[in-house]
Amino acid sequence: MSDPDLIAGVPADRLARLALREARRFAAARPLSQKALADGAAPWLGGVPMHWMKDWPMPFPLVVASAKGARLEDLDGFGIDDFCLGDTGSMFGHSPAPVARAIRQQARRGLTYMLPTEDALKAGRLLTERFGDFRWQIATTATDANRFALRVARAVTGRRKVLVFNGCYHGTVDDTMVALDNGRTVNRPGLVGQVTDLSDVAVSVEFNDIAAVEAALATGQIAAVLTEPVMTNSCMVLPRAGFHDGLRTLTRRYGALLIIDETHTISSGLGGYTRVHSLSPDIFVVGKCVAGGMPTAVWGLGPDVAARLAAYDETRPPGHSGMGTTLSANPMQFACLRATLSDVMTPKAYARMEKGARRLERGLAAVIARHKAPWHVVRVGARVEFICAPGPLTNGAEAAAAHQPRLEAVIHTMLLNRGCLIAPFHNMMLVSPATKKAQIDRLIAAFDETLSDLFA
Structure with a gap:
């Protein structure tokens, strides 16, 4: 006692x-x-x-x-x-020299114009070299990237719910702001202006509880499991042996997508926890330090999911997708992303x-x-x-x-x-x-x- x-x-x-x-x-x-x-x-x-x-x-x-x-x-x-380093945003140090040079050079060429640059094309290749075979998109924050990834998951599966782990951290995505209370998924306490019941779109289970994951997936309602490889932004929790293999096996068995959010666990090593431990997510998300401190995040779809999204896009009516923001994918982001991937994240x-x-x-x-x-x-x-x-x-x-x-x-x-x-x-x-x-x-x-x- x-x-x-x-x-x-x-x-x-x-x-x-x-x-x-x-x-x-x-x-x-x-x-x-x-x-x-x-x-x-x-x-x-x-x-x-x-x-x-x-x-x-x-x-x-x-x-x-x-x-x-x-x-x-x-x-x-x-x-x-x-040792805070911007809560991972400056994980490679404040103002790495290659990134500072890239900012100075790009500032002379313009800050935003809604069109690609050579840096953008080269950054795409570097992202694949670092993190794996994905079809990439850019965002300003990992919150945005996770939000967009969930839209894709719901679109290609036709399902509405996301499975997240109790105590998880994925930025301020509404769907993930849930907790586990006596076995029930509930809104997290303290949310400002929350007017909807988030259990309509999310299910929370405990990290490392593979049986609870399977029970949730067996309902057929789960579009995706969204998880960090290691629980962070709480007292840190490591995965048990076999947990990630179980997630991958069960999501495939029950037709859900696996989204790995590496925004904090990029600290694990070159390519993040996913590369170091040979994980195989359907969608990969990373933000914060990926452009050396410039507000930037990336999310990538595995080739199969990218093909499914392309097929979905052919059938949906014209109109706003609900994904993307005007200042995302600006040339300054790409200049810093390229510099970080090639000369800093080594x-x-x-x-x-x-x-x-x-x-x-x-x-x-x-x-x-x-x-x-x-x-x-x-x-x-x-x-x-x-x-x-x-x-x-x-x-x-x-x-x-x-x-x-x-x-x-x-x-x-x-x-x-x-x-x-x-x-x-x-x-x-x-x-x-x-x-x-x-x-x-x-x-x-x-x-x-x-x-x-x-x-x-």
């Missing part, structure tokens, strides 16, 4: 004292940031340009002056080792990222063991996460129970006050090709100092 005065092994009263101490330390050190926010934040709804900027646990947002490689500098002149870069992430994983695990914390560390390629609960976790329900927002908020602020930034959503850290060994060691030392205070 758990002690109500302990939060993941940390006394609640100690946590409250540390939270107050670290918040004061952060605020006292940043008078210029505070003044800039006081002078300029009022026109923004909630004081920030995007609401999730308030999800950082500090007393007020960090105001960034510049970023390069794996380092940030804030308005008050503090240099910060960046075997050498991934080898460096993997080596650094292993060092970080081992170091964090050693700190946890030394302080006898009831926590664990999990890694997927360049993506590392410490979880304030025993592990491994096997599904979304366990991941939700392992999440400790009060504790994690204090840890994040303590790490930042010691010069290290990690992602605000849970405890995710990325190692980029630009991340130096000294930066990794500084993060491990800051984590050790943090746990020394938490478990004093």
Whole structure:
């Protein structure tokens, strides 16, 4: 039975004292940031340009002056080792040189004109070389890409529902904003302005529960299974042995499509988890860092699905498809996509990222063991996460129970006050090709100092 005065092994009263101490330390050190926010934040709804900027646990947002490689500098002149990297958007480092050059060159040729370029044609070939034999389309965000992929799945199967996993993350696609509540699919709590019952179009089951997947597919209502290869944006959950083989076998048996969303798991290695582990999705989606930080996502249809979509298009009446946005597929995206695929997303870069992430994983695990914390560390390629609960976790329900927002908020602020930034959503850290060994060691030392205070 758990002690109500302990939060993941940390006394609640100690946590409250540390939270107050670290918040004061952060605020006292940043008078210029505070003044800039006081002078300029009022026109923004909630004081920030995007609401999730308030999800950082500090007393007020960090105001960034510049970023390069794996380092940030804030308005008050503090240099910060960046392990958040734009929540994967800058996974290969801030402003990789080939991407920065591509932006300068394309800016002289125009920013958008709704027509292809040579870069677009070359990027298509590079996408196939990196990720596999798909027929590609461009989008601005992975949310858009997933939304469009689901339209295709419903069109070619004639079915209405998508199967997603409890606790999943696929951007802000309405259909995926469901949860599992006592065996029932329900709308996730907290949705803004939600007026429809999403269980009409979605089914939620637990990750790694292949029997539940088959039961849902056997209804004949499922157009597609949409999944990340590893559950992220929660306390990270790895697939059990055979789980992905089971998904592929069952979707084929029951006539559903398999959509793999690699927006976070592109950290797994060259070509993403799909290439590293020889998965064979019908539709492949990846976004965030695929163009080096320029807002870009891609989605690709396997040749069979592309042929089925072409046949469907011949029979549908003329009119809007409901897919595509005006500024998607602009020449700046293609210039950056080509530069990233050819010169940034390389075997050498991934080898460096993997080596650094292993060092970080081992170091964090050693700190946890030394302080006898009831926590664990999990890694997927360049993506590392410490979880304030025993592990491994096997599904979304366990991941939700392992999440400790009060504790994690204090840890994040303590790490930042010691010069290290990690992602605000849970405890995710990325190692980029630009991340130096000294930066990794500084993060491990800051984590050790943090746990020394938490478990004093």
